[in-house]
Each structure stands twice: as C-alpha cells, then as structure tokens.
Amino acid sequence: MVNVLTELKYLFKRFVLIANVLPGLLGFIMAARYYNRSFEDIWVDFILFLVGSAVLVAGALTLNNWLEADVDKLMERTKQRPSVTGSISLRAILILGISLSLVGQLLLLLINMEVAIFGFIGWYTYVVVYTVWTKRRVTWNTHVGSLSGAVTPMMGWAVIGSVFHPIPLTLFAIMFLWQMPHTYAIAIRKYEDYARSGLKMLPVVRGYQVTIRRTVVYMALLLIIPLFLTGFSNLFYILISLLNLGWLAIGIAGFKAHSIKKWANHLFASSLIYLLVVYLLYIVFLP
Structure with a gap:
C-alpha cells in the first residue's frame, strides 16, 4: 500500500496537484462570501468541485507523465x-x-456548464497545447502552461456565479502573469535538467539576461491589475501595491545578482x- 501511494x-x-486545486477552492470561497451563500446550500457543489477538480488535474498530470x-x-x-x-x-x-x-470532467459538468468549460480549457491547454504542441518547440510554451493554471480560480468562482466579474477576471490575470516569473525561476534552478532534456525553456534557449528582462516585465504588469477592481478599501490597494x-x-x-x-x-x-x-488580501478585503 505504501509503495502504491508513493508511486x-x-x-x-x-x-503541483495541490497548487492547481487550491486556487480553485479559494475562488469558490470568495464567490460564496461575495454572494452571501450559506455552506448548507452549496455543500454538494463544494464536494463535487473539490473532488472533480482534483481528479481532472490528476488526470492531466498523469497524461503529462505518459507523454x-x-x-x-x-x-x-x-x-x-513511474513512467520512467x-x-x-x-x-x-x-x-x-x-x-x-x-x-x-463529468463531476464538474454535474455542477454547471461554465465550470465544466473552464475545467476543459485548463485540461486541454495543459495536455494538448502545452505538453504536445509547444513544450518541445517554442519558448513561449510557458505562456500556454500559465493559461491552464490561471483558469483555476475562475472555475471555483463559476460554481457560485458568472466569471464575467472583475474579481475572478483579475485573479485570472494575476495567476497568468505570476506564473511566468515563477516558472522562469524553476527553469533557472533546473537549468541543467532542461538543457539535457531539450525542452525549449527560455533560460536554456535565450539565456539568463533575456529571462530576467522578461521576468521584470511580467512583474511590472502586475502593478496594473488592481486598477480594474472596484469596491475594495483604500487599504487593500495600498497593501497590494506595496506587495x-x-x-x-x-x-x-536579478540584473546585478552575483549568483x-x-x-x-x-x-x-x-x-x-x-x-x-494576494489571495489573503482578496479574501480579507472582499467587498
């Protein structure tokens, strides 16, 4: 049994599984608070979402292993x-x-069509567009991978209400931009691995200085995102700007780093x- 769990x-x-499911759960919690929904009324959808999103992500990651x-x-x-x-x-x-x-996918469909659609978008972009089409060919594969991760808070929000709302949309934008520096950092830390594998990661193909410049650009763009939010307190805007x-x-x-x-x-x-x-600020200062 222990060996099976390890595998x-x-x-x-x-x-990675936890990192993909957790933002969805936080999106769900935000939507439930924003729309004043009692947990007693939505606990079935909560269970379906928790299990459905975890199983769907596990399926995508398993197929990534196979591919x-x-x-x-x-x-x-x-x-x-185990695939190795x-x-x-x-x-x-x-x-x-x-x-x-x-x-x-079926469990998400039992909640509503919107959740299922965003779940499929995340799965398809990760398994097909990212893993199959771009990861071995182009350095912007990272953008595709970021797209699949960025839909997770929208999935959680969609359980309760429409995602065409500034809160889930700005969380999507933050998740997308955040994943670029995050992934570049991983690619630099594991440079030798990626160089041996032949995967087209930016630090390997274009070098460290280009990667640092791109990192700074995406981090700077994060400064703009809170401007699209309304209804939050002034303290929220001050704290997220400082962050x-x-x-x-x-x-x-990174431009002057010795190592x-x-x-x-x-x-x-x-x-x-x-x-x-970021998620704590959104939850604490939610209008």
Whole structure:
C-alpha cells in the first residue's frame, strides 16, 4: 500500500496537484462570501468541485507523465516517476490518465456548464497545447502552461456565479502573469535538467539576461491589475501595491545578482509567498 501511494505521489506530482486545486477552492470561497451563500446550500457543489477538480488535474498530470516519459528519464527531478522507472506500465498510465480526466470532467459538468468549460480549457491547454504542441518547440510554451493554471480560480468562482466579474477576471490575470516569473525561476534552478532534456525553456534557449528582462516585465504588469477592481478599501490597494513593488524589487535584483541560481531560489520562494498574500488580501478585503 505504501509503495502504491508513493508511486501515485510521483505520478500526480503531489505539490503541483495541490497548487492547481487550491486556487480553485479559494475562488469558490470568495464567490460564496461575495454572494452571501450559506455552506448548507452549496455543500454538494463544494464536494463535487473539490473532488472533480482534483481528479481532472490528476488526470492531466498523469497524461503529462505518459507523454513526457522519454524526456523525464533525462532529468534528475523526474527520474523517479513511474513512467520512467517502469513500476507502472505506460499503458496503465495512459488508461489511468484518460479515466481520471473523464471522471473529473463529468463531476464538474454535474455542477454547471461554465465550470465544466473552464475545467476543459485548463485540461486541454495543459495536455494538448502545452505538453504536445509547444513544450518541445517554442519558448513561449510557458505562456500556454500559465493559461491552464490561471483558469483555476475562475472555475471555483463559476460554481457560485458568472466569471464575467472583475474579481475572478483579475485573479485570472494575476495567476497568468505570476506564473511566468515563477516558472522562469524553476527553469533557472533546473537549468541543467532542461538543457539535457531539450525542452525549449527560455533560460536554456535565450539565456539568463533575456529571462530576467522578461521576468521584470511580467512583474511590472502586475502593478496594473488592481486598477480594474472596484469596491475594495483604500487599504487593500495600498497593501497590494506595496506587495507588487516589493516583488518587483526582487525581480530587478536579478540584473546585478552575483549568483543567478541564488537569485532564482529567492525569486521562487518569494513567488509562493506573493501568491499566498494576494489571495489573503482578496479574501480579507472582499467587498
């Protein structure tokens, strides 16, 4: 049993799974508070969303393992995956990935069509557009991967209300822009792995200086997003602006960093703190 759980942990990329499901749950919580919905009235939809989104993401990640088995064996950070070790056959991984994806999509469809559509958009862009079409060919594959992650808070919000609202739309924009520096930091930290694998990550193809410039641009764009929100208190705008400026300063520090790897470590750690604080600010100051 322990061995099975260990294999599934590698197959589902445990922390990636959590990182994709959690923003959706926070989007759900925000919508429930914003629309004054009692948990007693929406607990069934909550369970369907929690299980459905987790299963759908697990399906997408499993299919990613199957599709990238050849390059995963070249990288230190992925060589323990069952698709590489052979502890689970590639055929079984493919069947599991398809099954989980279908079950997850069905559970989301039981909530409403909007949730299911955004769930499918996230799944399709990650599995097909990102993994199959772009990751091995172009450096802007990161943008596609960011799109799939950015829809998660919109999925959670869509359980309660329409996503055509400034709160979920700005969360989508923040998630999309945030993932670029976050992913670039990972690519720098794992430069040797990506260089061996042949995947078209920006630091490997274009170098560190181009990556730092792009990082700063996306971080600077985050300063604009709060301007599209209305109804929040002045303190919210002050705090999120200070947060954005502080994170931007970390990005700019990369231009004069003595060790790019060390800077990338700081950028990666700060990106996690940044996103957590953003969601806390949204929840605490929700109109």
